[in-house]
Amino acid sequence: MAEPNVQATAGRRAPDPAVEVATRAEPAPAPTPAPAAQPADATKPFAFEAPTEADTPPTTCRIDGFVMPANAKVYAAGAYAGKETDLQIDQSGHQATTIQVAVHAPDAPVVLLLGAYEPTVWSVGWTRGTRIAAVLLTGYHRQQLTGLPAAVPLLVSTYDNRGPCGYAYVGGEGSVKLNPLAREVFGRAVDVAYEARDGRAVVGRLPPGAPLVTDAAAAPVQDFQLKGVAPAGQAGIDAALRTGILRPATAADLRAWEAARQQNTGAPDVPRIEGTSAARQQSVPSRSYTVLKAFALPAGLYGAHSATFFVAPGVPAPTGNPGHSDVRFIENGRCLGVTCGMR
Structure with missing residues (x-):
């Protein structure tokens, strides 16, 4: 996110010259009645969230008005x-x-x-x-x-x-x-x-x-910082934890999701196996959270910043870009994200 400064407003041009007025006389148009005044009690506050101002690039690859010093x-x-x-x-x-x-x-x-x-x-x-x-x-x-x-x-x-x-x-x-x-x-x-x-x-x-x-x-x-946009990465997750939108995921969340996945998506029916490798399979992935309310995924969930999100039954799917994270729906066992099946 003063002249001669070519920034976001660079590339603006002066208005076109006025078009020459025709010399032939034209009849004057009939006067238009003035609109009736809007009654004061017919209005109410208008809540309007202006869009973020986009950068307007310059039109040419030069700094207008700038002369390069000879010894620069x-x-x-x-x-x-x-x-x-x-x-x-x-x-x-x-x-x-x-x-x-x-x-x-x-x-x-x-x-x-x-x-x-x-x-x-x-x-x-x-x-x-x-x-x-x-x-x-x-x-x-x-x-x-x-x-x-x-x-x-x-x-x-x-x-x-x-x-x-x-x-x-x-x-x-x-x-x-x-x-x-x-x-x-x-x-x-x-x-x-x-x-x-x-x-x-x-x-x-x-x-x-x-x-x-x-x-x-x-x-x-x-x-x-963009106005109205949650902090990125772990800071955005921490903010959602503080407000009760997220909580740390539990082994019960993982088991519920796996049971739904087996029932609804045709996942292999594998019994619980005792042993070290099986224990790893049953453990909750690191950086796992359960989504309890409508949630916008923060930006920057890539690489080491990625996470696993379990969505509680009845909660809408999170919005935003999951990056390298995956989103698991406890209700039906679905998994969305580029890393599904890799964790």
Whole structure:
């Protein structure tokens, strides 16, 4: 999730010139009666939830009005992903990450090419004497920037917003796109690329203990969380546990689901077998929860963040993207999810 700043509003064009009025005189239309005033007691409050504002990409792969300083340096920074958070800044189903960028380059103006694959909030700081002349922000999913003054020219181009520059990021297959992208926007290749580690990247050689500054009006990372959307990953599960939507699953839930599965889906009729391997088969999977009420699955349930959800009888199926999780219905033994039968 000031001029010349090309952000989400980039690509807007001035209204078309007015059409020339015909010189031939036309009869004036008859006056239209004014509509009757709406009685004050015929209205009521109108509850309206405005949709999340979509990013509007620029129409061309350039920063309008920006002139590249002759002695400027082009520095790239980023990674496939930054530091994990429980924030959701887009509808990709991926948890947002964060990357802090510290810039120390007092000898020449700097243009930054910042890129990550995962949805990312970038926070930028710099040393006194460093001048950041422009920023190209790019990636596969949504990218957001905080910390720079609004007067710094900014171009945002991602795969998700169908940006005209495409996307790139530092590391892996994203790195091969860095130089072509820098040449197209800034007219020259990247001088140096810095890979972020643990959500931090240092551009230049930062002296030990050097003080850094950022824009006084910088928005905190939490402000980029989508409004009305539950936290992602384990934070979303924990919130549902606190409100009674979920509870930890029990061995009784597992046995009830297995009995329904055997009865309704033709599962093999296997007797209980004593022994270590059989005990593992009968144990409740780790990170298992029982759904007791209507529930929207949080984003980011992939890999180690995946879980097993048992749906109590009479409870509607959870909504949202299960990721690598599976959803088991105690009522009929069904299982939905890419990992069904693998756990």
